[in-house]
Amino acid sequence: MSAALVAGAFWIDYRDYLSSPLSLPDDAPLTFEIKAGSSLKRVVDNLAEQAVIEKPRYILLNARLTGKGTQIHTGEYRLEPGMTVQDFLDLLYQGKVIQYSLTLVEGWNFKQMMTAIHTTAQLEQKTLGLSDAAIMQAIGHGDEHPEGRFMPDTYRFTRGMNDVAILKRAYNAMAGYLEEQWPQRAVGLPYETPYEALIMASIVEKETGVPEERDTIAGVFINRLEKRMRLQTDPTVIYGMGEDYDGNIRRRDLRTDTPYNTYTRGGLPPTPIAMPGREAIHAALHPDETAYLYFVSRGDGSHHFSSTLEEHNQAVIKYQLKGRKRSFSSYNNDEDENQ
Structure with a gap:
């Protein structure tokens, strides 16, 4: 057989091999890792030992012919049933590591x-x-x-x-x-820094069970700040309790002073109390212009909003006390209470 025929047969076998399927054990996905400093030869030899690659010399030949042998990316790769040898090479050359x-x-x-x-x-x-x-x-x-x-x-x-x-x-x-977002904030907000807006956003995030209420809740807190009313929001109290919080918040907890107790201290707490999302930050910077000063949970994640203490007290009786009128802090006309 002439050299030309031998070369031709070799080239045909090389091309056929590139289009042939990999031999994955049990015909199941196989994960392997290329660590920093690993050469293509080491990777190919390891896969050849597992019988995944039958003709490693063809893989190395392809790397030389394409000039991509030194461009393989470190990371973790997944081989799937049905993948060809060329698919394997494309995976390596393009750095399609597992994310x-x-x-x-x-x-x-x-x-x-x-x-x-x-x-x-x-x-x-x-x-x-x-x-x-x-x-x-x-x-x-x-x-x-x-x-x-x-x-x-x-x-x-x-x-x-x-x-x-x-x-x-x-x-x-x-x-x-x-x-x-800070330069795009609404005019006249009572924040001096973006960090103060971040603190407010964290409170809005923790108070909001219904996404559509974020802007309104932010508006309530802005109104209270502007009127020098305490924010009186339970999530800040809970944050200040730290490990002492057992899932319940009691009247004595509302009266126990900490830097985060917005029932005992005016203004914003010293830091955020959680990670606010983009929507909560937007609400803190673009609150609803509203007359509301109070809100109370309806028990389904949503809130009833009120502009007056009298209306708020009635909402507390309806939603929190199941219609039973009895003594509670805002009902006792403490106008700086927000149930």
Whole structure:
């Protein structure tokens, strides 16, 4: 057989092999990882040992012919039944690594957020065991309180990324959104800084069970601030109670002073109490112009809003006391009470 015929046969076999299916064990998906510093040859040899690749020399030949052998990306890859050898090569050359996701939920506090991060197995944990201050130092903001500083969202990442990188992305997303939205705020709001708006947004986030009410709830709190009424919102009291909160809030809790007790202290609390989402931030910066000063839960997630204490008292009797008229703080004409 002439050299030309041999070469032709080899080339046909090479092309046929590229279009042939991979040999996946049990015809099931197979996951493998390319670590930093790994060569294509090492990857191919490992897969050949598992009988996934039958002709590794053809893989290496393709890498030389295309010049892409040095461009493979580190990360985790998944091979699916039915994939061809060429599909495998495209996966490597294009860096189509497995993407994982971590969702940070609106209304979570910093502790809840860090628990979610530290229990995400695919993340490298660099902040595990660190104090809140040390975590903020690790992301370059050691002089800031962590609460509310991170944007709730779903973050995509690859195996081996560390938690500090995720925290930086979430921090920058929140800082960027505030910077973008602050100049567009409504005129005359009682905030001196974007941080004060962030604090308000966190309260709105925790008080809102029905998304359509965010702007109205923000409007109520703005009205109370402007009239120098205390905000008197239970979520701030709960936050101030910390580990003492057992799922119930009692009258004595409302009377126990902490920096976050908006029943005993005027104005905004010193920091946010949770992670507000974009909608809550927008509500804090664009509240409804309303006469409402009070609201009470209807028990279904929505609220009844009132402009006067008398109307509010009647709503409390209807929705909270099941129609039974009895003594309670705002009913006793304490006009700085918000049930």
